[in-house]
Amino acid sequence: MKTVGVIGGIGPESTIEYYRLLVAAYRARVPDGSYPSIIINSIDMKTMLSLIEANEFAKVTEYLVGEIQKLASGGAQYGLLAANTPHVVFDEIRRQSPIPLVSIVEATCEAARTLGLKRLGLFGTRFTMRGQFYANVFSKADIALVIPSLEEQAYIHDKYMNELVNGIISPVTQARLLAVVDRLKQQHRIDGLILGGTELPLILGDLTDRRIPFLDTARIHGQAVAARLWT
Numbered sequence: 001m002k003t004v005g006v007i008g009g010i011g012p013e014s015t016i017e018y019y020r021l022l023v024a025a026y027r028a029r030v031p032d033g034s035y036p037s038i039i040i041n042s043i044d045m046k047t048m049l050s051l052i053e054a055n056e057f058a059k060v061t062e063y064l065v066g067e068i069q070k071l072a073s074g075g076a077q078y079g080l081l082a083a084n085t086p087h088v089v090f091d092e093i094r095r096q097s098p099i100p101l102v103s104i105v106e107a108t109c110e111a112a113r114t115l116g117l118k119r120l121g122l123f124g125t126r127f128t129m130r131g132q133f134y135a136n137v138f139s140k141a142d143i144a145l146v147i148p149s150l151e152e153q154a155y156i157h158d159k160y161m162n163e164l165v166n167g168i169i170s171p172v173t174q175a176r177l178l179a180v181v182d183r184l185k186q187q188h189r190i191d192g193l194i195l196g197g198t199e200l201p202l203i204l205g206d207l208t209d210r211r212i213p214f215l216d217t218a219r220i221h222g223q224a225v226a227a228r229l230w231t
Contacts, residue, residue, distance in 0.1 A: 001037050002229040005076025005099065007067055009042035010083040011165040014198035014218055018082045021219055025226035036230065039074045043067050045165070048086060052127055061089045065096045072098040078229055080104070084196045084217060085127045105137045107224035108194060108217050112143055115213060117192040119144045121184040123177070123204075124196030126157040134196065146188045152180050164199035174203050181210055 004022065008015030019038065026036035043064075051060045064086055068079050079101045081087065087105050094101050112120060120138070122129055122145050129147045138145055148156060159173045184190045191212055195201050198218040205216050 001034075002077050003037040003039060003075050004225055004229055005068070005071030005074065005079040006038060006040045007043060007064065007071070007079065007081045007083075007086075008040045010045045010048060010081070010086065011199060012042070012045075013165065013167045013202060015040065015042060015082050017201070018198070018218060018222060021222035022225065025222050026230050029226055029230045037075075039071055039076050041067050041071050052085065052088065057089050057092075060086065061092045061096065064089070064093050068093070068097050068099065068101070078102060078225065080221060080225055082218070082221075083198050085125050087133050088127055088131050090133065102221065102225050102228055103137075104198075104217050104221040105134055107220050108196075108215055109137050109141050109143065110224070111215060111220045112138070112192065112194075113141050115192070117143060117213070119146065119188070119190050119192075120215070121146050121148070121181065121188070121190040121193040122196050123148070123156055123180075123193065123200055125160055126153050128196045129153050129156070134194070145194075146184055146190050148180050148184065156180070160197055160199060164197070164202055167202075169203050177204060178207070178210070181212075185210075185212065 006018060022036060022038055071079055076099055079099050084104055090103055122134055135145050163170060163173060181193055192215060193212060194215045195204055195217055201216045201218060204214055
């Protein structure tokens with residue numbers, strides 16, 4: 001059995017969900033009653049975000065590659081970062097990683113391409129919404145991305161870091177997020193929304209009444225890992 005290594009803790013709530021998703025994806029592919037081999041290295045999100053805030057991207061890479069090396073030393077044969085934000089340096093991490101890594105951005109792009117989507121809204125931390133790592137991948141598939149206004153970005157980032165990362169699910173926050181979705185639909189004609197933060201499905205993942213698909217990046221990522229490892 002191939003072992004997958006997970007860089008978790010970024011944040012803790014979605015790491016718990018990642019474990020559930022990986023187990024479910026494995027059992028859907030290997031229906032013999034067995035369970036997958038998973039190693040989780042739960043790192044300090046504060047350390048990583050502080051480095052990103054300071055634009056210390058070389059140090060972010062060094063930090064995360066070191067944590068991936070721990071997974072490899074523990075027997076992991078493939079790895080993943082259980083978050084979107086650290087993919088800001090994913091290409092360099094992949095280059096230095098001792099084990100192959102599965103990209104959440106590439107997996108989500110493939111899912112969007114399969115669905116025939118061409119214009120997607122992007123929610124996430126401000127690092128994700130303002131960064132180019134999603135646009136760089138999606139542009140190669142001829143898929144346009146639309147990000148919220150600066151005011152909306154600030155609101156989404158604040159609620160993400162101060163509520164969702166701490167497991168707080170507020171109906172008021174959900175309503176405001178959906179208002180942003182509706183604006184992007186009306187003004188920018190998006191045909192889907194990327195939940196580009198792995199805690200976002202905790203508050204938006206079960207909604208089916210917006211008439212556009214919400215792409216749960218954590219779920220898509222887990223399924224991509226299962227397809228790569230457990231076929």
